Amino acid sequence: MGSKEYQARQFNLSNLKGISDETLEMHFKLYEGYVKETNKLNEKIAEFIKDAKVDQDEFAEYSELSRRLGFEYNGMVLHEYYFDNLKTGGGTGDPTTSSTFRKAAEQSFNSYEIWKADFVGIGKMRGVGWAICYENPSNGALSNHWISLHETGNVAGFNPVLVMDVWEHAYILDYKPADRPKYIEAFFSNIDWAEVERRLQKQKAQPKAA
Numbered sequence: 001m002g003s004k005e006y007q008a009r010q011f012n013l014s015n016l017k018g019i020s021d022e023t024l025e026m027h028f029k030l031y032e033g034y035v036k037e038t039n040k041l042n043e044k045i046a047e048f049i050k051d052a053k054v055d056q057d058e059f060a061e062y063s064e065l066s067r068r069l070g071f072e073y074n075g076m077v078l079h080e081y082y083f084d085n086l087k088t089g090g091g092t093g094d095p096t097t098s099s100t101f102r103k104a105a106e107q108s109f110n111s112y113e114i115w116k117a118d119f120v121g122i123g124k125m126r127g128v129g130w131a132i133c134y135e136n137p138s139n140g141a142l143s144n145h146w147i148s149l150h151e152t153g154n155v156a157g158f159n160p161v162l163v164m165d166v167w168e169h170a171y172i173l174d175y176k177p178a179d180r181p182k183y184i185e186a187f188f189s190n191i192d193w194a195e196v197e198r199r200l201q202k203q204k205a206q207p208k209a210a
C-alpha cells in the first residue's frame with residue numbers, strides 16, 4: 001500500500017577495461033541492497049502514517065527512518081545512473097570533437113580538458129562519495145559536484161549527466177585504495193558517451209522558457 005515498490009534493474013554490463021566482472025557482480029548486489037532498503041523504509045514509514053497522523057511516541061523512530069530515505073534513495077538512483085553510463089565491452093575514451101557533450105563542456109569550462117581536470121579532481125577527493133557532472137536545465141550549463149555518501153551535495157532539479165562512483169567498493173577488488181586515480185582512468189575508458197548525450201538531449205527536448 002502507499003508508496004511505490006521499486007524493482008532492482010538488471011544491467012547488461014561486463015568486460016569493462018580495468019574494472020573486473022567480479023567488481024561489477026559485487027556492485028550489482030550492493031545496488032540491489034539499496035533498492036531493498038528503499039522499499040523497506042517506504043513500507044515502514046507508510047505504517048507510521050496510515051492513520052494520517054504521527055504520534056508523539058512514534059516520532060523518534062519515524063524521524064530516523066525519514067532521515068535515511070535520502071541515503072537509500074540516492075544510493076539506488078545514483079547506481080542506476082552509474083551503471084547506465086558505462087559501456088559493456090569498454091568505451092572509446094574521450095568524446096569526439098563534434099559531440100554535444102564536448103560542446104556543452106566547452107561552453108561551461110572553456111575547454112573539455114578543463115572540464116575533465118575538474119571532474120577527475122573531484123573524483124580524487126578524500127572520502128567516500130560520487131563525482132557528478134550536472135546540467136542546469138534552465139540554461140544548459142554543466143557543473144561538477146562532489147557528493148558525500150549518496151545524498152549530500154546533490155543539486156535539486158539539476159540533471160545528472162555523468163555519474164562516477166568513488167566509494168572504495170567501486171574499485172577495491174581491482175586497485176589499492178591509494179590507486180583511485182587508476183580506477184578513474186579506467187572509468188573514463190568505459191564511458192558510454194551515447195548515454196551521456198541522451199541525457200543532455202532529453203533536457204533539450206523539453207526546453208524551459210528563458
Ligand SMILES: [Fe+2]
Binds near residue numbers: 027079165169170
Ligand atoms: Fe557503489
